[in-house]
Amino acid sequence: MSAVFDIDVSLARGDFRRQVQVQSDARVLALTGVSGAGKTSLLQAIAGLLRPRAGRIAVAGRTLFDSAERIDLPAHRRHIGFVFQDARLFPHLAVRANLGYGARFAKDRTPRFAFDDVVALLGIAPLLARRTVNLSGGEAQRVAIGRALLSQPDLLLLDEPLASLDQARREELIPYLQRVRDDSGLPMIYVSHVADEVRRMADTVLALDAALR
């Protein structure tokens, strides 16, 4: 069997170029590195939002991309929950509809996360009827996390998910994310700058050094 994360790709975007190689059996892989190192770009490549120039991406034995084999699964069939650095909520939908967005595409998948549990744990019950433009930064990010979980993904990518949360919420969420990891066996890649967060969340830390230009 191959590793949980089996990634070897060369990324290109504008004049940014970099080669990333990851071979790891970690449940939660933390990704750190200076600003501009390519952390977001790597997540996008895994999610199918950025096509690598070449290489191979496999997660939990599933090949998502392989330039040699001409495999390139479209994003919507990769079953990857992505919590973006900016929340990217749908402005035309209320919070409840944002949370429910992924449900209709996940009907035939094992439901790991129940709507009410997720809402309770993220403390977003009072927001359900709200419009997304009215949310504060942290509120929006909590909804975005909930939305990703409720799409019942096989892999969760978190791009600095707690950066805009206050310390109390942060403390509250970390154990939940840990539980998600342990109970569901869901692989996760966790991008963060906060050493403490990384320590508590991840088995393995991958530091992307500054990109060679």
Added chain:
Amino acid sequence: MSAVFDIDVSLARGDFRRQVQVQSDARVLALTGVSGAGKTSLLQAIAGLLRPRAGRIAVAGRTLFDSAERIDLPAHRRHIGFVFQDARLFPHLAVRANLGYGARFAKDRTPRFAFDDVVALLGIAPLLARRTVNLSGGEAQRVAIGRALLSQPDLLLLDEPLASLDQARREELIPYLQRVRDDSGLPMIYVSHVADEVRRMADTVLALDAALR
């Protein structure tokens, strides 16, 4: 003489309501509080982007808003640098033009910050010719900080300015922001969730408790 920060306003936005009172001689006032407490809203009221329902806002002896006296200085004449939670760079301008945007309105003001110094300290020299959509989250936020400083403000509002920066940059920037505070005598309000940051940046910490709804 009145205090540096002399604020007593009632804010309203959607069905969010809160009364904030600040009387402080701090140079750097840290603002903490849970997500949705109204931190961003308070900064917006100070900057003239959100009109309070009533009250008074004075900073360093200058009255910016006073509902009783019918004073309400427009945002562009408040000389307040605002680093937003999201960078809000101008997408049609390159990085250099974003940084220079405020210069033309600051011609008759004492130049406290020189272009080259700011660029060097924020490590954004390699980005100057770049388009803003190509920047990573942290790159964009550094440019936004530089842009605010180069508008030569009398007061700097920072809304979680380091949240999207890596630890190394964070360490690098904090001393610089401390120096800005000490050398220029520039008052600052600093919103952050990170206890360590707050401790190192601020004289006084104001905790906004959860809003009463």
Added chain:
Amino acid sequence: MTLSPGELEAIALSLKVALVAAFASLPFGIAAGWLLARARFPGKSVLDALVHLPLVLPPVVIGYALLVTFGARGSVGMWLQQTFGITLAFKWTGAALASAIMGFPLLVRAIRLAFEAIDPKLEQAAATLGANAPWRFVTVSLPLAWPGIVAGLVLAFAKALGEFGATITFVSAIPGETQTLSAAIYGLMQVPGGEDAIWRLAIVAIAISFAAILASEWLARRQRGRREA
């Protein structure tokens, strides 16, 4: 202000023709607007130019081209007649077709601008949540383009009300069948002293379009309200 039965007939016909023209061309307008905003394909500029044609040429030329193509003796017209039993020549359906074609550039441009203004990052977010391209289109792009679509509909409807050059050349002016409000107004212009009747009908046309604009503002505000208020 009283209107003669003939005038009322023209008004009712105009409403029917303009509504059918605007709504029937909507799917095509959305398709063309989407293609021009998002797709990359060879001949895109040609499609763009084609969409603009009805603006560029005098309406009578468009009407003549329609007659040659969709008339009872026209190639497409004969085929439609034989295959589907659809007759356009001298029918109100032909008037609707002519109006739709004349309004098409306006419809497409408004919709195209709306699609161009949508942040592709939202569509990306939808993709990671499991939505395939058609679903993303229906659940994200289309609702976000809604104000532009409404704007385009109003333009197309208004244009259809005012159209008569292409219409009369294609299907002539048959009272009760193809003589719309505009055609009636134009007819009145040809006789000395018809001014009273002209202004009477013009006011009706203005009132209809005013109602359409108010309705569209309301629709757009409701949507915007949903997002911002």
Added chain:
Amino acid sequence: MTLSPGELEAIALSLKVALVAAFASLPFGIAAGWLLARARFPGKSVLDALVHLPLVLPPVVIGYALLVTFGARGSVGMWLQQTFGITLAFKWTGAALASAIMGFPLLVRAIRLAFEAIDPKLEQAAATLGANAPWRFVTVSLPLAWPGIVAGLVLAFAKALGEFGATITFVSAIPGETQTLSAAIYGLMQVPGGEDAIWRLAIVAIAISFAAILASEWLARRQRGRREA
């Protein structure tokens, strides 16, 4: 394909009229588009309806209204003549005015949609950097609305090429002065056997608008490239 001197004259005149119509109405179009997108004032719906009028009414009615208002005997026409020495009646300038008015709804709608799509947060950011409202408009809103403005210009230009109903009613079709390409095409439709000449001129009109569309695509792409590439 050879063109007669008279045809060349009509083409040159059409280009002049369409360019002047599109660019001279641009400031008004930007103002109206901005007001409708951003301002709140009583009578906004009335302004909106007014802007749509040229679409709703048959062109000849607009042309007649122009004739009565801006003609040599019209109140505004006489005033313009006496005060500024500006003559519109039966001059190419009048043709440009008629074309501009007929294209105005298209211009305004495109610009309005562009302004509506701009995130007000960027204008707020500019305010905190010291820019007052006019500066914010010029340095932020206007450049961000640029693609929509170009789109509106192309529509107005294309419409001006095809316009003839209002023009011929207002300023007649005097060769060399007010007989544009479209009016010439219309004239040719009055002579049996004029088809060859009609298609020749139609092709010229199509070629001109195609060039305008390509130019606008290029302009829009350059701007978009600046933002995204």
Added chain:
Amino acid sequence: ADEAPLTVFAAASLKGALDTVASDYAATGRAAPRVAYAATSALARQIEQGAPADVFLSADSAWMDTLQNANLVEPATRHDLLRNTLVLVAPADAGTPAFALGDAGAWTGALAGGRLAVARVDGVPAGRYARAALLHLGVWSTLEESLAQTDDVRQALMFVARGEAPLGIVYRTDALAEPKVRELAAFPAASHAAIVYPVAAVKRSDAHRDTAAFLAYLQGDAAAAVFREAGFDLAR
């Protein structure tokens, strides 16, 4: 007004013949006039509003009367220049037999469910003549529901030429110019008011020096030949 060329406002239906007349006139060594063609109604309204026209060639008397009553044309120069004939046409390849114009049944048979193309009966001169003729012949009520009305005679002609309409009522000049139609019958002159094209000099503060010359040329033999060739009758 001397440096501007002589400006003629003429009914659009005169375009073919009048273009030839104007260039013949220029060939005699005079400055070429510029001719603006549009619907008679549009031109008359423009003259009411002070259009810089020197000569007006109308397609019917009513609009000329309106201008004359408003004192906008020189009464002394007004006269009927041309006459035309109203004819019934069918597509050239249709083989429609001629029939008696007063026979309602024959009309219905020839139309065979199709439409009778005609200029607007309530506006355009040709349409008004056509209605008068059909009323006079007693077939109006039969045909009223079968009309396809157009903005000008040319469009009516086009419907017949393209075979969209089996019958049409147009001027003889149009029928002659269009090879794809065939004249079935002419309407009797008594069935409608005389079809005349009046001409007059427009009243101006400083009349163009060529106005009289051009008016004279229009009535001369050379112009007459061109007009006759196009199918017009001379009114003088």
